[in-house]
Amino acid sequence: MNRFVFEILPIVFIAIVLVILIFRWKRRRLYELANKIPGQNGLPFIGHLHRLLNPDMKNYCKVIFELCDKNFPLSKGWIGPKFTVLTQDPDTIHAIYNSPHCMNKPTILYNALYTKQGLLSVNGAMYDKHRKIFNRSFKPSILQKLVPVFNQKSLKCMEMLKEQLNKSEFNMYSYTGACSLEAFGTGQLNFEKNFYESDVLNAFEGMKPLMMKKMFRIWLNIEPLYKISRLYKDLQKEYNVLVHFKNQVLKKNLEENLEEKDEIFVKQLMDKKNELSDEEIIDEVVIFLIAGYETSALTLSTILLMLAMHKDIQKKVTDEVDQFFEAEDGMIGSENLQNFPYMELVIKETMRLFTAGGIIARETSEEVNLSGYTVPKGTVLAICAHQMHRNPRFWGSDANEFKPERFNSENIKHINPHAYAPFSGGRRICIGYRYAMMFIKIFLIHFFKNYNVSTSLKFEELEVEMTPTLNIAQGYKIQIQKRS
Numbered sequence: 001m002n003r004f005v006f007e008i009l010p011i012v013f014i015a016i017v018l019v020i021l022i023f024r025w026k027r028r029r030l031y032e033l034a035n036k037i038p039g040q041n042g043l044p045f046i047g048h049l050h051r052l053l054n055p056d057m058k059n060y061c062k063v064i065f066e067l068c069d070k071n072f073p074l075s076k077g078w079i080g081p082k083f084t085v086l087t088q089d090p091d092t093i094h095a096i097y098n099s100p101h102c103m104n105k106p107t108i109l110y111n112a113l114y115t116k117q118g119l120l121s122v123n124g125a126m127y128d129k130h131r132k133i134f135n136r137s138f139k140p141s142i143l144q145k146l147v148p149v150f151n152q153k154s155l156k157c158m159e160m161l162k163e164q165l166n167k168s169e170f171n172m173y174s175y176t177g178a179c180s181l182e183a184f185g186t187g188q189l190n191f192e193k194n195f196y197e198s199d200v201l202n203a204f205e206g207m208k209p210l211m212m213k214k215m216f217r218i219w220l221n222i223e224p225l226y227k228i229s230r231l232y233k234d235l236q237k238e239y240n241v242l243v244h245f246k247n248q249v250l251k252k253n254l255e256e257n258l259e260e261k262d263e264i265f266v267k268q269l270m271d272k273k274n275e276l277s278d279e280e281i282i283d284e285v286v287i288f289l290i291a292g293y294e295t296s297a298l299t300l301s302t303i304l305l306m307l308a309m310h311k312d313i314q315k316k317v318t319d320e321v322d323q324f325f326e327a328e329d330g331m332i333g334s335e336n337l338q339n340f341p342y343m344e345l346v347i348k349e350t351m352r353l354f355t356a357g358g359i360i361a362r363e364t365s366e367e368v369n370l371s372g373y374t375v376p377k378g379t380v381l382a383i384c385a386h387q388m389h390r391n392p393r394f395w396g397s398d399a400n401e402f403k404p405e406r407f408n409s410e411n412i413k414h415i416n417p418h419a420y421a422p423f424s425g426g427r428r429i430c431i432g433y434r435y436a437m438m439f440i441k442i443f444l445i446h447f448f449k450n451y452n453v454s455t456s457l458k459f460e461e462l463e464v465e466m467t468p469t470l471n472i473a474q475g476y477k478i479q480i481q482k483r484s
């Protein structure tokens, strides 16, 4: 015992001090630059990490928004040893989106999304290769051909919703979720499935809180540690449902000749299967499935909630639908979609206030100048679009109110064009933004031809939670009435 205390312990202590000194010396440039950026350093070694370990999904937002609000245009924080710069400044965000040195996703956080090799997470040359492959599936000529699928799936959802007529409030997200999954499944995966009664939706919803837990438990990036964790087992159970689904999709498409199906997502995947590894294929199917359905379904549910809370605005939307669209069960052509300008304002305003991708991250691959500060290489850039979209500095004193008219051509002239970015921007802008806008509009036209909507939820009470997309914590509880 004495030998341990007097001989071994001092050696261990000196070794630890030496490791810390070498670690800090190697990072001296990082500390030098980090010190010049305003904000708080948090606790020694862990920074603000301890505050992000509470698995309450509202808490993640609270901590990130609070750090982001500390300083303008940049505010610093530390996720353990990872230096982080948060911003809600439109011009800084625009500069990030357009800088070749801010293209990367921070693997330390995006690994938790479970799709390391998918387009949302990949970096460098692999990113360029994947984006080029899948851009083809989202070009306007392909999207035009998906319009009948969007109509057909929206009409099916209108039928399904009949079971909720004259009943109490229900969660609209389970309907928009299944409908969006079916639209993507049929349109881009060439795979018909009834997602209203499928385990895929549940599996993904089950993964959300687990992915969030993993995101800030950054030590779980050490694979052996992660593999023995409880979180791994829980996530794997849900993930296997998605892998099984992917296998079914690929099997079916291998057996079928896709020649006629143009360049839809699954065709691109099959054509390039010799250039992509198995892992890349799995991750692409999973990330496109998730990104394709979840954000659209959340946005749709939020729009319906907003209109349930703002009856005067709902009336203007239904008037517009009645004016330009005849039959309840008819199909909307892509050429008619521009006839709904007021609905477009409603969609934009909803996405401003409740931005599904309201917190996203990039990582600097070089030192980069942002708003007069030199940001070190390897810094996580937290882009707080949610904060930017609600900041009175850019949107006026009524920034937190729901007013679609702020997007009309006259009013929008007075707003900084960089202050609105619900689909991110630059080269990594959402690949599915045109797809989403088309699908959302078609769904809403069918919805308001058939139903009115109401809710007991109050606009002022709504809070957001990070899942990692931003969801409304109170849920999407609405009641529907058949329009006469």
Ligand code: HEM
Residues within 6 Å of the ligand: 119, 120, 121, 131, 184, 287, 288, 291, 292, 293, 295, 296, 299, 355, 356, 357, 358, 360, 361, 422, 423, 424, 427, 428, 429, 430, 431, 432, 433, 435, 436
């Ligand atoms: C209202 C609907 C949507 C919203 C609000 C939305 C928003 C976003 C945002 C903010 C990003 C950047 C995320 C980040 O950098 O971490 C993104 C990326 C992405 N989105 Fe969307 N999205 C929507 C619909 C879709 C759809 C329908 C698809 C596919 C069918 C899709 C596929 C993707 C993919 C693959 C990326 C990664 C793109 C890249 O890094 O090159 N999204 N989306």
